[in-house]
Amino acid sequence: MPKIISPTGYFIGYARISTEDQEAQLQRDALTEAGCARIFEDKASGKNADRPELTAVLDYLREGDTLCVWKLDRLGRSLIDLVTIVDGLRAKGVGFKVLTGALSSVDTTSADGRLFFQIIASMAEFERALIKDRTIAGLVEAKAQGKVGGRPRAMDSKMVKQAQVLKGEGKSYGAIAKALGVGQATVYRALTGTAG
Known part of the structure; x- marks a missing residue:
């Protein structure tokens, strides 16, 4: 199958499976069928911050390329993580496309896809602000109760x-x-x- 080229570059795939998950071949097949010129694959849970192939694919992508994932949850560990990654792609001039699932219309190379991600980015920013506000409120309350934050000392x-x-x-x-x-x-x- 000829490799599909995005407006000025290539479709590049990223797949992620957990150790228990057996859908790697399904992801590879979908990414290959979508025309990905190359596929990077991590074997790690979404909560695991150590995803060397994600780091590798983000470094590999060039302006004009489009990063393709099978489903949205294969890319980010959280909404904030997802938006951070996609913002980084946009800054490099790289598109983002989701192949299957409820959000399969997400394609940041299209106007609809960009609008969708702007809405998601606003929600993520709101979530960040809420987390920050809750953290500050919790620290103030703990201080008022005489509690000190941080790790307990190893040696008294x-x-x-x-x-x-x-x-x-x-x-x-x-x-x-x-x-x-x-x-x-x-x-x-x-x-x-x-x-x-």
Whole structure:
């Protein structure tokens, strides 16, 4: 089958399957039938931030190309993630097309597709603002109740004193860490007062 060329470039496919999901061939077939010149495929859950083939395809795409996915949920982990990716494509002059599902009419190379994504982008921006507002309100409420945010300290003041005694006896950071059941870097930071 001849490869379909978008207005100035190629159709490039991206497929994603989870380890339990067995629809990889279905996605590959649909992307091939759509005329994708090349298909990148990740095997990872949507919640997994480590998607090396997504990174690779985003780097591979050139102005005029169109990124094709089988269904919209194959691309983004969330609405915000999806809009961020598609905004990045638009900034590079790359189109975006969904092949199947309720949103199969999404094609950012068309006026309707661009309008749809502008609406979605507005919703994602609204969602970001709500999350930010809720986070700030939660921090203010926690502070009012005397709660402090962040991770709990790995070493309390009693453990720091024990570490100081052990260091005074000539013990190494590694030996102190083993005795206290914490990481060596944690002991080092506690005893030297360094952050990070």
